[in-house]
Amino acid sequence: MMDANAIDAATRRLSAALDALEAATERRREADRGEETLAEQIQTLGTDRSRLAADLDTQTARSRRLEATNREVVRRLDVAVDTIRYVLEAHDH
Numbered sequence: 001m002m003d004a005n006a007i008d009a010a011t012r013r014l015s016a017a018l019d020a021l022e023a024a025t026e027r028r029r030e031a032d033r034g035e036e037t038l039a040e041q042i043q044t045l046g047t048d049r050s051r052l053a054a055d056l057d058t059q060t061a062r063s064r065r066l067e068a069t070n071r072e073v074v075r076r077l078d079v080a081v082d083t084i085r086y087v088l089e090a091h092d093h
Helices: 002-092
Strands: none
16 A cells, blocks of 8 residues: 555656646747747847938938038029129119
8 A cells, every 4th residue: 555655646746747847848938939029029120220220321311412402502692692792783883
């Protein structure tokens, strides 16, 4: 009878150990899925960052072109104003 009790106890310990192993395996699978999700999110963020950096470069170049165009327009307006003043002063005299 003692052997039967020992076998039953060992069986229960083995069953508990197998349950614990199964639970640990499931937690590990969940952690791995979480890591995969995190890796995908990091990759997505990297892609977004690259796209945003490219967009920023494009907009910076556009801004510089607009600034250069603005300076040229101001220069031309200054020339036009000076020319009009010269013509008006010449006409007044």
